Amino acid sequence: xxxxxPPDLECRGLAKRFDNVTAVDSVDFSVPAGSFFSILGPSGCxxxxxxxxxxxxxxxxxxxxxxxxxxxxxxxxxxxxxNMVFQHLALFPMMNVAENIGYGLRRQGVSKSEIMRxxxxxxxxxxxxxxxxxxxxxxxxxxxxxxAIARCMVLEPDVLLLxxxxxxxxxxxxxxxxxxxxxxxxxxxxxxxxxxxxxxxxLVMSDKVAVMNAGRFEQVGPARELYYNPATAFVxxxxxxxxxxxxxxxxxxxxxxxxxxxxxxxLCARGTxxxxxxxxxxxVRPEAISIAHDPHAMGEDANQxxxxxxxxxxxxxxxxxxxxxxxxxxxxxxALPQSAAxxxxxxxxxxxxxxxxxxxxxxxxxxx
Amino acid sequence: xxxxIPQPRGVRLIYKAYVVAFFxxxxxxxxxxxxxxxxxxxxxxxxxxxxxxxxxxxxxxPQIGLFHERRILSSIWTSVFVAFWVSLLAVTVGTTNxxxxxxxSFRGRxxxxxxxxxxxxxxxxxxxISILIFSSRVAGTVQDLSGLYVEALRPGLPLVIAGxxxxxxxxxxxxxxxxxxxxxxxxEEAALNLGASPLTAVRTITIPYLMPALxxxxxxAFLMSFENFNTTLMLVGSDAPxxxxxxxxxxxxSTPVLNAVSLLLMVGSGVLALVMISFQRR
Amino acid sequence: MxxxxxxxxxxxxxxxxxxxxxxxxxxxxxxxxxxxxxxxxGEYTPSLQNYADFFxxxxxxxxxxxxxxxxxxxxxxxxxxxxxISYYIAKIAKGRSQASLFLMCLIPFWxxxxxxxxxxIILLRETGVISGLLQWAGLADQPxxxxxxxxxxxxxxxxxxxxxxxxxxxxxxxxxxxxxIEAGYDLGGNGFSVLREIxxxxxxxxxxSGCIVVFMLSLGNYLTPTMLGGKDSLWFTQLIYSQFIxxxxxxLGAAFGFCLLGASSLIxxxxxxxxxxxxxxxMGEGS
Numbered sequence: 001x002x003x004x005x006p007p008d009l010e011c012r013g014l015a016k017r018f019d020n021v022t023a024v025d026s027v028d029f030s031v032p033a034g035s036f037f038s039i040l041g042p043s044g045c046x047x048x049x050x051x052x053x054x055x056x057x058x059x060x061x062x063x064x065x066x067x068x069x070x071x072x073x074x075x076x077x078x079x080x081x082x083n084m085v086f087q088h089l090a091l092f093p094m095m096n097v098a099e100n101i102g103y104g105l106r107r108q109g110v111s112k113s114e115i116m117r118x119x120x121x122x123x124x125x126x127x128x129x130x131x132x133x134x135x136x137x138x139x140x141x142x143x144x145x146x147x148a149i150a151r152c153m154v155l156e157p158d159v160l161l162l163x164x165x166x167x168x169x170x171x172x173x174x175x176x177x178x179x180x181x182x183x184x185x186x187x188x189x190x191x192x193x194x195x196x197x198x199x200x201x202x203l204v205m206s207d208k209v210a211v212m213n214a215g216r217f218e219q220v221g222p223a224r225e226l227y228y229n230p231a232t233a234f235v236x237x238x239x240x241x242x243x244x245x246x247x248x249x250x251x252x253x254x255x256x257x258x259x260x261x262x263x264x265x266x267l268c269a270r271g272t273x274x275x276x277x278x279x280x281x282x283x284v285r286p287e288a289i290s291i292a293h294d295p296h297a298m299g300e301d302a303n304q305x306x307x308x309x310x311x312x313x314x315x316x317x318x319x320x321x322x323x324x325x326x327x328x329x330x331x332x333x334x335a336l337p338q339s340a341a342x343x344x345x346x347x348x349x350x351x352x353x354x355x356x357x358x359x360x361x362x363x364x365x366x367x368x
Numbered sequence: 369x370x371x372x373i374p375q376p377r378g379v380r381l382i383y384k385a386y387v388v389a390f391f392x393x394x395x396x397x398x399x400x401x402x403x404x405x406x407x408x409x410x411x412x413x414x415x416x417x418x419x420x421x422x423x424x425x426x427x428x429x430p431q432i433g434l435f436h437e438r439r440i441l442s443s444i445w446t447s448v449f450v451a452f453w454v455s456l457l458a459v460t461v462g463t464t465n466x467x468x469x470x471x472x473s474f475r476g477r478x479x480x481x482x483x484x485x486x487x488x489x490x491x492x493x494x495x496x497i498s499i500l501i502f503s504s505r506v507a508g509t510v511q512d513l514s515g516l517y518v519e520a521l522r523p524g525l526p527l528v529i530a531g532x533x534x535x536x537x538x539x540x541x542x543x544x545x546x547x548x549x550x551x552x553x554x555x556e557e558a559a560l561n562l563g564a565s566p567l568t569a570v571r572t573i574t575i576p577y578l579m580p581a582l583x584x585x586x587x588x589a590f591l592m593s594f595e596n597f598n599t600t601l602m603l604v605g606s607d608a609p610x611x612x613x614x615x616x617x618x619x620x621x622s623t624p625v626l627n628a629v630s631l632l633l634m635v636g637s638g639v640l641a642l643v644m645i646s647f648q649r650r
Numbered sequence: 651m652x653x654x655x656x657x658x659x660x661x662x663x664x665x666x667x668x669x670x671x672x673x674x675x676x677x678x679x680x681x682x683x684x685x686x687x688x689x690x691x692g693e694y695t696p697s698l699q700n701y702a703d704f705f706x707x708x709x710x711x712x713x714x715x716x717x718x719x720x721x722x723x724x725x726x727x728x729x730x731x732x733x734x735i736s737y738y739i740a741k742i743a744k745g746r747s748q749a750s751l752f753l754m755c756l757i758p759f760w761x762x763x764x765x766x767x768x769x770x771i772i773l774l775r776e777t778g779v780i781s782g783l784l785q786w787a788g789l790a791d792q793p794x795x796x797x798x799x800x801x802x803x804x805x806x807x808x809x810x811x812x813x814x815x816x817x818x819x820x821x822x823x824x825x826x827x828x829x830x831i832e833a834g835y836d837l838g839g840n841g842f843s844v845l846r847e848i849x850x851x852x853x854x855x856x857x858x859s860g861c862i863v864v865f866m867l868s869l870g871n872y873l874t875p876t877m878l879g880g881k882d883s884l885w886f887t888q889l890i891y892s893q894f895i896x897x898x899x900x901x902l903g904a905a906f907g908f909c910l911l912g913a914s915s916l917i918x919x920x921x922x923x924x925x926x927x928x929x930x931x932x933m934g935e936g937s
Contacts, residue, residue, distance in 0.1 A: 055832075055836055056836075057832055058372065059374070076373070077373065077832070077835045077836050078835040078837075078838050080836075082836075083836055083837060084833070084836045086829040086832070087829065088827065088829060090827060090829035090830045090832065090833035091833075092830060092833070092847075092848055093830075094847075094851035094852055095847075103834070103837050103839070103847070104837035104838045104839075106843075107839050107840075107843060155837065370742065370831050371742060371744070372828070372832060373831070375841075383734070383738065386734060387734075387735060387751075390731070390735050391751075391754055393809075394754065394755070394757070394809075394812070395757075396769070396773065397772070397773060397809070398761060398765070399769075400769050400772045401765055401768055401772060404772060413772065413775070413778055413782070414778075414779060414782035460664070461664045461665070461668055464660075464661045465661075465665050467661050468658075468661040471661075472658050474658070478930075480665065480669075482929055483669055484665065484669065485929055485930065486673065487673055488863075489862065489915070489918055489929075490673075491869060491887070491911065492870050493872055493891070493910075494680075494870070494890075494907045497890065497894055497900075497903060497904065497907050498676035498679065498680040498907065499672060500894070501676065501679050501900060502675060502676035502679040503676075505679055530672060531672075533668075533672070534672035537668055591760060594762070595763060595764070597872070598870060598873070598887070601872065601891070602891075602895075610762075611762055611764050614768075615764060618768060618877065622768070622771075626768065627768075627772075630761075630765040630768060630769075633762060633765060634760070634761050637760035637761060638757075638760060640760075641756075641760050645753075
């Protein structure tokens with residue numbers, strides 16, 4: 001397929017096998033220029049392998065990697081127009097900040113004065129002017145992060161690879177760096193490919209996210225789509241929180257199915273390609289469930305249950321109510337609405353919960 | 369230059385060949401020594417005259433095997449005697465040193481630590497002569513004052529033990545310290561909390577934890593003492609340890625019995641090394 | 651006295667006894683002996699004569715300089731041969747082969763220096779294995795003597811010291827994160843620039859501690875020069891030995907001992923200063 005401008009990064013049928021283990025199994029994707037692309041998956045899913053193949057530290061078993069339309073197979077890592085921010089940053093401890101940033105320019109044979117100028121400029125852009133003389137060990141976690149990015153960006157790569165760079169930071173700083181990374185990407189206007197096992201990082205920053213599992217991409221799309229319309233049970237379970245139950249289809253009319261859960265509860269749900277008798281998994285997000293003291297307030301939700309509160313899990317805006325269906329004994333996780341009406345909810349209280357058919361996502365049971 | 373960086377095949381092959389050549393070079397003299405221990409000839413050299421155990425077990429001229437050679441056997445026992453005492457002393461003092469430097473901060477600690485390292489950078493022969501000079505001065509003074517002749521201060525085994533102990537203790541201290549540093553002090557505090565006295569806590573918790581390092585330090589000290597030459601040479605008296613005996617024999621001209629002794633030494637050290645490694649795996 | 655202070659002094663005592671009686675006082679005594687001259691049996695006067703002898707007798711000075719220069723040379727050769735091996739063990743070999751290669755490097759250490767030297771004698775002498783093989787292969791028509799010269803001695807010194815270079819080097823190189831090397835390549839570096847700007851600066855503590863130990867061992871070696879060296883390759887330790895044991899001139903021998911100690915301390919100190927390392931760090935890591 002020919003287009004006017006080829007995507008910055010394109011992988012076709014990319015696969016990597018180690019001895020008899022398939023780490024990456026025929027993955028296809030393309031990343032348009034200037035976008036933020038994330039690969040999200042649990043550890044061991046093969047995302048690091050993909051990244052190392054793109055950087056040139058691993059040779060693919062089959063498939064092709066194209067950068068700006070040109071295949072980079074066989075090109076050694078020091079000649080590829082991609083740079084990488086390593087998991088633990090890999091700043092050179094024997095050099096100061098300016099020497100770290102100037103390292104790649106020195107390799108290109110750029111003159112000393114030019115290196116000085118460009119190093120100063122990039123430090124300016126990451127809002128750390130004048131720290132060039134500092135030792136790497138004197139920087140804070142967030143500063144090291146930015147220096148590691150600057151060290152790559154000064155070379156103006158076609159694609160910047162980031163290998164879970166926020167993993168080592170503490171929670172507060174990680175939240176701050178998410179926003180900052182997104183801003184840096186906009187500032188440099190460069191294509192970022194970001195891998196992580198943290199869905200929060202991927203969802204917040206990315207234009208597109210690929211959810212990866214066992215060497216394959218389960219789904220590629222914008223964060224919202226992954227969240228609201230997961231294509232597989234794995235994506236539904238991995239992205240966002242959800243109540244997760246197993247059961248059997250008792251009736252199916254097109255996409256509308258009725259499911260008898262193993263706990264004995266019967267639910268209305270939506271799922272494609274299912275027939276009566278199929279084993280299924282159902283996912284319901286806690287915030288999709290509405291809660292009321294009065295059954296008449298529930299409206300037309302297809303699933304309505306009278307339940308008892310078993311625990312209040314207060315956590316500010318993310319507070320949850322744990323409720324139990326007295327008939328089946330099933331436990332359900334419900335988001336606590338931020339209204340005064342439920343502030344006094346307590347263990348043992350009787351409430352009504354409900355959600356509509358579209359919010360019970362139903363997939364054939366993968367057996368896990 | 370690491371496996372994840374692609375390198376031309378040729379470069380990798382040359383590198384591998386270099387590594388192989390290096391290890392062959394490393395093994396070469398040891399193999400030569402071992403092989404000629406079995407040569408049925410008066411000299412440890414070519415031509416090959418056939419295989420024999422004679423240089424180990426022979427009991428008649430011209431092949432007197434090492435197990436029937438009084439001078440060599442007694443020097444092996446001398447070496448074992450010296451090595452045992454050196455190791456015991458070095459591990460004991462090494463342990464107290466390790467505790468001192470690990471548990472206490474005091475004025476002059478840094479100075480004493482550097483002083484403790486110094487025996488490693490003093491040439492062995494200088495250690496030997498300084499102890500020789502000092503001990504004979506003390507012996508002379510004692511004799512002048514009291515008329516006593518102190519045998520232990522004249523060249524001989526006590527001085528050899530002192531000389532080897534003087535630098536092997538540094539190594540024992542470093543080996544034991546390295547493990548003590550990794551010890552989690554809260555384990556000791558837990559023992560105190562459960563009713564142990566401080567000394568009992570050290571005896572029942574810390575010392576067992578240190579055991580691999582203590583055994584390791586003992587074995588290293590034993591081997592270093594066994595093969596020490598420079599310091600021993602200056603302090604030795606009439607009872608010569610094995611290295612000195614072999615050195616004298618080599619100067620006289622060698623027979624394959626020296627190869628047999630060498631092979632025995634290699635096997636002995638190998639066994640000791642294996643014991644140590646298996647102990648540290650635990 | 652509190653129990654804490656009591657145990658402190660109990661732990662301090664062995665250290666002080668050891669260092670005092672076996673290291674500090676003997677060296678002071680040696681200094682005193684080197685600063686006196688014998689005027690009659692049992693009678694001495696303070697004198698700098700021994701040091702004057704050292705600086706005026708060409709044999710002493712030349713032997714001293716030769717020993718120092720040859721030791722530096724041996725150290726450099728050991729470093730150049732050992733570095734690629736350490737790098738291979740630390741960064742290229744993986745898992746079991748890494749552990750076994752490292753153990754193989756240690757094997758010669760478990761064997762007495764005398765045995766190692768004896769091995770080289772068997773290989774190199776006129777009636778030795780290599781000479782015999784050369785004749786057998788038709789490359790030589792008479793026995794070849796390869797022993798008793800400076801090259802044989804250098805071979806012996808490098809062989810004997812190799813372990814003390816490879817072990818600290820391997821340890822420091824192992825602590826270099828692979829990602830740092832990869833980052834060097836990723837940013838456009840090649841083998842040479844990564845080696846020069848990343849690997850060698852990182853390995854510096856190991857290089858220094860290896861070099862110090864190897865230099866010390868070479869300078870203070872007696873066995874290898876005596877057994878493998880020729881008539882002309884006199885080593886400074888041989889002078890000390892002969893003054894003490896053969897000539898019984900302890901005063902001059904002690905002065906020589908101090909010159910040896912001074913030279914080694916000076917070079918060790920210089921090496922530490924030049925590379926900004928400290929003895930505590932290099933020795934602590936090296937063992």
